[in-house]
Amino acid sequence: MNNYSSIKSILIAITTLIVINASSQNHYSIFKTYTYEMKVNSKIVRTTTEELLLDSNVVYDLHNPGTWIRNFRLVASEKYKVLLSFNHPSSIEPFGICGAGNEEGFMLYQFDKNYKLISSKSILLESCVYQINVESKVEISNYITKYIISDDSEDAYFEVVINAKDVWIGKSKIKNYKTKK
Numbered sequence: 001m002n003n004y005s006s007i008k009s010i011l012i013a014i015t016t017l018i019v020i021n022a023s024s025q026n027h028y029s030i031f032k033t034y035t036y037e038m039k040v041n042s043k044i045v046r047t048t049t050e051e052l053l054l055d056s057n058v059v060y061d062l063h064n065p066g067t068w069i070r071n072f073r074l075v076a077s078e079k080y081k082v083l084l085s086f087n088h089p090s091s092i093e094p095f096g097i098c099g100a101g102n103e104e105g106f107m108l109y110q111f112d113k114n115y116k117l118i119s120s121k122s123i124l125l126e127s128c129v130y131q132i133n134v135e136s137k138v139e140i141s142n143y144i145t146k147y148i149i150s151d152d153s154e155d156a157y158f159e160v161v162i163n164a165k166d167v168w169i170g171k172s173k174i175k176n177y178k179t180k181k
Contacts, residue, residue, distance in 0.1 A: 029053040058115045076164040080111040083167050090128040101128025108169050
């Protein structure tokens with residue numbers, strides 16, 4: 001037996017395609033693909049991809065820009081704008097730094113008519129990694145939600161507005177914000 005065969009991995013790949021949710025208005029869908037790889041030493045490595053189906057022939061890889069954000073949900077869409085929410089554990093190590101924390105927020109993608117990405121914007125509402133917390137949440141209407149978040153890394157407060165009807169997100173710094181403690 002040569003060295004190559006002794007270190008060679010045995011691959012068992014199982015791929016599952018799951019439609020997470022879809023917008024009937026613009027026919028956008030999010031797909032998750034799970035691929036499992038089993039090594040000889042019985043360690044299992046799991047990879048996950050999440051893709052946004054923009055058209056019957058166009059798929060956008062949500063992890064393509066190298067984002068660490070995952071576990072997307074479709075919130076709203078309008079023409080070439082897509083608003084997604086996300087919520088996932090801060091760390092894959094449950095006993096590591098931020099092991100019990102979550103990363104939660106929104107991501108807005110804007111595409112041109114050929115489905116090329118024009119811009120993307122993310123806003124964190126909760127983050128153990130970046131020390132961001134929600135101080136308050138107010139639903140202004142069925143489509144608009146306003147959050148007040150504290151960002152300990154900047155020692156500042158921000159107002160975050162999520163508008164699912166017009167498909168936009170905004171964040172502005174609040175001066176002289178006082179907490180109720």
